[in-house]
Amino acid sequence: MTMPRLLAPRSAQRVAMTLMWAATAATVGLLLFIIGFVLRRGASTLSWEFLFSSPRHSGALGGILPTVVSTIYVSAAAVLVAAPLGVAAAIYLAEYTKESRLTRVIRSGTDALAGIPSIIFGLFGFAFFVTALGMGWSILSGGLTLGLMILPTVIRTSEEALRAVPRHYRDVAQSLGASKWQSIRSVVLPAAAPGVMTGVVLGIGRAVSETAAVIFTAGVALKMPFSPFDSARTMSVHFYTLTMEGISDDMAYGTASVLVVTILLINIGAYTIMNRLTRKYR
Amino acid sequence: MTDKIQVRGLDLFYGTFQGLKQITVSFPARQITALIGPSGCGKSTLLRCLNRMNDLVAGVKITGTVMLDDADIYAPGTDVESLRRRVGMVFQRPNPFPLSVFDNVAYGPRLHGERNPVTLRAIVNDSLQAVGLLGVEGVGLGQPALSLSGEQQQRLCIARALATAPDVLLMDEPCSALDPIATAGIEALMQTLVARYTIVIVTHNMAQAMRASHRTGFMLLGELVEIGATERIFASASDERTRDYLAGTFG
Numbered sequence: 427m428t429m430p431r432l433l434a435p436r437s438a439q440r441v442a443m444t445l446m447w448a449a450t451a452a453t454v455g456l457l458l459f460i461i462g463f464v465l466r467r468g469a470s471t472l473s474w475e476f477l478f479s480s481p482r483h484s485g486a487l488g489g490i491l492p493t494v495v496s497t498i499y500v501s502a503a504a505v506l507v508a509a510p511l512g513v514a515a516a517i518y519l520a521e522y523t524k525e526s527r528l529t530r531v532i533r534s535g536t537d538a539l540a541g542i543p544s545i546i547f548g549l550f551g552f553a554f555f556v557t558a559l560g561m562g563w564s565i566l567s568g569g570l571t572l573g574l575m576i577l578p579t580v581i582r583t584s585e586e587a588l589r590a591v592p593r594h595y596r597d598v599a600q601s602l603g604a605s606k607w608q609s610i611r612s613v614v615l616p617a618a619a620p621g622v623m624t625g626v627v628l629g630i631g632r633a634v635s636e637t638a639a640v641i642f643t644a645g646v647a648l649k650m651p652f653s654p655f656d657s658a659r660t661m662s663v664h665f666y667t668l669t670m671e672g673i674s675d676d677m678a679y680g681t682a683s684v685l686v687v688t689i690l691l692i693n694i695g696a697y698t699i700m701n702r703l704t705r706k707y708r
Numbered sequence: 709m710t711d712k713i714q715v716r717g718l719d720l721f722y723g724t725f726q727g728l729k730q731i732t733v734s735f736p737a738r739q740i741t742a743l744i745g746p747s748g749c750g751k752s753t754l755l756r757c758l759n760r761m762n763d764l765v766a767g768v769k770i771t772g773t774v775m776l777d778d779a780d781i782y783a784p785g786t787d788v789e790s791l792r793r794r795v796g797m798v799f800q801r802p803n804p805f806p807l808s809v810f811d812n813v814a815y816g817p818r819l820h821g822e823r824n825p826v827t828l829r830a831i832v833n834d835s836l837q838a839v840g841l842l843g844v845e846g847v848g849l850g851q852p853a854l855s856l857s858g859e860q861q862q863r864l865c866i867a868r869a870l871a872t873a874p875d876v877l878l879m880d881e882p883c884s885a886l887d888p889i890a891t892a893g894i895e896a897l898m899q900t901l902v903a904r905y906t907i908v909i910v911t912h913n914m915a916q917a918m919r920a921s922h923r924t925g926f927m928l929l930g931e932l933v934e935i936g937a938t939e940r941i942f943a944s945a946s947d948e949r950t951r952d953y954l955a956g957t958f959g
Contacts, residue, residue, distance in 0.1 A: 524766060592803075594799065594801070594803045595805065596764075597761065597764065597799070598799065598803055598805070598868075599805075599819075600761070600764060600792065601759060601761060601792055601796070601797040601799075601869075602792065602793070602796075602815060602816040602819060602868065602869070602872055603790065603792040603793040603816060603819055603820060603872055604789070604819050605789055608819060612815070612819070613805055617806065
């Protein structure tokens with residue numbers, strides 16, 4: 427007995443295609459809408475002057491230069507923490523362990539860490555780095571906290587990238603007399619580099635846009651930071667403060683515009699580099 | 709005829725499964741020895757014992773001795789990395805690294821500390837010359853290795869193995885991913901290389917063993933059933949199992 431058909435296969439295919447196309451279009455559309463919305467509200471404020479001068483009257487007047495610099499410092503500190511730790515952990519998991527109970531525990535632990543709300547990281551960073559270790563509200567505290575927060579992302583994407591490298595690369599390298607570490611360093615890591623980069627860039631994106639975890643750890647100081655121990659206000663925290671304290675909506679959206687464009691540029695830059703890396707010999 | 713490699717009483721276990729049983733065999737210097745037999749008979753496993761590639765497989769236990777020249781390669785304290793330089797390996801599928809032709813061939817020498825560009829250049833040229841790739845149209849030194857044809861890639865992989873200056877070349881079904889013309893090319897190359905290297909080749913293809921080897925060994929269920937001059941094995945094998953296999957009764 428055949429089931430009565432609701433649609434001919436051909437029509438069903440057409441419907442499915444349309445739905446999938448619509449889903450894709452909705453995603454891209456939403457992205458463009460959000461960017462457009464932010465940029466339109468921020469357009470009146472944007473200028474070189476806004477970008478390159480210091481804020482006055484709590485940010486109601488003037489520019490946002492210190493917050494741009496702070497964002498760069500805090501994110502860079504986070505990447506300096508997360509990239510080496512994350513890549514090392516990924517190499518250990520992908521290359522040096524057999525699949526076992528222990529690796530499953532480590533992996534689900536990593537996933538759980540990725541699922542912890544950022545404000546919890548903020549509170550932890552405040553209690554541990556700011557208070558217990560006495561680092562105070564500083565770029566260092568913020569960077570370390572963000573570094574821990576993006577660590578799982580870096581570990582999991584790097585691990586996947588390493589596992590995607592064909593098994594035979596390792597065999598060939600070792601058959602030529604490479605030690606295990608030499609084969610990883612000279613063949614496996616370069617082949618996995620684009621994937622590892624993706625993880626790091628996703629991490630940078632999260633670090634740059636994070637608010638909750640930095641407001642408790644890097645603080646809200648509006649002056650230009652000069653040392654890792656200075657308190658600093660990132661762009662997203664600045665936006666949050668300007669809006670929540672009703673200081674200036676125009677300034678808030680101006681800041682948001684710079685933030686959105688920065689994140690777009692980071693992504694475009696990363697994909698360009700990745701394409702170069704992967705195309706070179708393929 | 710001196711023996712380059714002598715295997716004595718070799719047993720290999722994967723966990724509790726015995727993959728190789730009391731293998732005793734010698735491989736004469738500068739001869740091509742072919743190992744044939746049905747899938748899973750242990751011929752590739754035996755090949756991988758000769759450069760200790762089985763060490764990389766978890767749960768493998770090996771007993772017995774494998775003498776390369778006068779030293780047991782399984783003796784404690786053996787430098788496995790330098791052993792693998794002396795015993796090169798070519799794999800089933802052409803598998804160049806996603807690097808340039810030059811960087812593929814220079815990989816081994818660089819690994820072992822060769823940094824001098826002039827020396828590297830000379831090694832790369834010699835190795836490519838040996839496999840007939842030097843000066844071939846479309847095979848520039850800076851060319852991506854993955855843009856070469858299948859046969860050229862396999863030749864490049866042989867050159868890469870030669871660049872570490874081995875005495876022995878292990879070939880694990882090196883033509884199974886190639887068409888008949890490319891296969892003939894690789895077989896002809898083996899005939900020139902054998903003047904300088906001891907070659908052990910595992911093959912699925914009985915006709916290839918007959919065409920391209922001096923000696924042929926037949927393996928079945930982890931045992932080396934018999935080994936001898938290729939003409940004799942194919943004309944009048946002494947073991948019934950070998951005769952049945954060559955006649956196509958099974959396998």
